[in-house]
Amino acid sequence: MADxxxxxxxxxxxxAGFHSPSFDDHIKVFFPxxxxxxxxxxxxxDEGIVWPDGVRPAARDHxxxxxxxxxxxxxxxxxxxxxxxxxxxxxxxxxxxxAMGGPRGSCVVPVDYACxxxxxDETGLPAFKRRYDEMQAQQIHLLACVDEPIGRAYLGDLxxxxxxxxxxxxxxxxxxxxxxxxxxxxADDYFIWLTGEGAVVKQxxxxxTQQRAAHSDLVRAVAYWHQK
Numbered sequence: 001m002a003d004x005x006x007x008x009x010x011x012x013x014x015x016a017g018f019h020s021p022s023f024d025d026h027i028k029v030f031f032p033x034x035x036x037x038x039x040x041x042x043x044x045x046d047e048g049i050v051w052p053d054g055v056r057p058a059a060r061d062h063x064x065x066x067x068x069x070x071x072x073x074x075x076x077x078x079x080x081x082x083x084x085x086x087x088x089x090x091x092x093x094x095x096x097x098x099a100m101g102g103p104r105g106s107c108v109v110p111v112d113y114a115c116x117x118x119x120x121d122e123t124g125l126p127a128f129k130r131r132y133d134e135m136q137a138q139q140i141h142l143l144a145c146v147d148e149p150i151g152r153a154y155l156g157d158l159x160x161x162x163x164x165x166x167x168x169x170x171x172x173x174x175x176x177x178x179x180x181x182x183x184x185x186x187a188d189d190y191f192i193w194l195t196g197e198g199a200v201v202k203q204x205x206x207x208x209t210q211q212r213a214a215h216s217d218l219v220r221a222v223a224y225w226h227q228k
Contacts, residue, residue, distance in 0.1 A: 001153075007077075008074070008089060009072055009073070010098070010100075018064075020103055023128075025063065026062060029060055029085065029098055030057045031059070039057060075126075107220060111137075113137060113191040115137065115185055117183060117192045118131070118143070119176060119194045119195070120143075120193075121146060124195040125151065127195070128193075139162070145166045145168065145171035146168055150168070151165055164179050171200050195221070197224075
């Protein structure tokens with residue numbers, strides 16, 4: 001898809017019945033120790049899920065980008081140094097296997113709110129990409145803490161979106177606030193989506209619900225990762 005994003009299509013009869021109605025659904029993806037390595041699958045007991053030898057493989061949450069309704073699921077992987085999912089995706093070959101589960105629940109958001117505001121870093125771009133294809137809004141604002149060439153290469157043209165590219169690693173409230181302050185939220189006809197690093201997402205959520213008096217049910221704040 002772009003230098004920083006690799007698209008992988010998974011197929012298999014076990015996908016029958018998969019359902020993902022919301023743009024920011026997430027599924028849990030379990031990875032083997034090596035790309036072509038065997039992946040031990042869990043089994044259900046009366047006490048819950050049990051992993052072979054008591055060892056749970058590395059897992060990460062991912063956005064289901066597209067599903068064909070029967071046996072083909074598409075995921076986009078953000079490629080970066082040191083990531084379990086990124087390392088697996090970079091080395092994956094046709095026929096490699098993973099395990100996945102979910103989504104456990106969905107928050108279905110109407111597509112036609114007049115004003116829609118999206119704040120994310122690279123980890124949120126696949127969800128925004130899925131959402132963009134279905135939106136019917138008068139105003140769409142995207143504040144992307146992503147390097148502009150990467151964002152443009154991945155998302156393509158966004159002619160009806162007011163986009164601010166802040167640069168990778170720039171998800172900081174002091175950089176975002178001056179861009180958010182001028183956005184006018186029409187009464188009860190808006191939706192705000194905030195995702196990325198957990199502490200910043202919390203600060204932005206507080207900004208909208210406390211300083212801007214936004215309705216909490218019109219603000220969706222989801223931490224996609226946490227700074228350690």
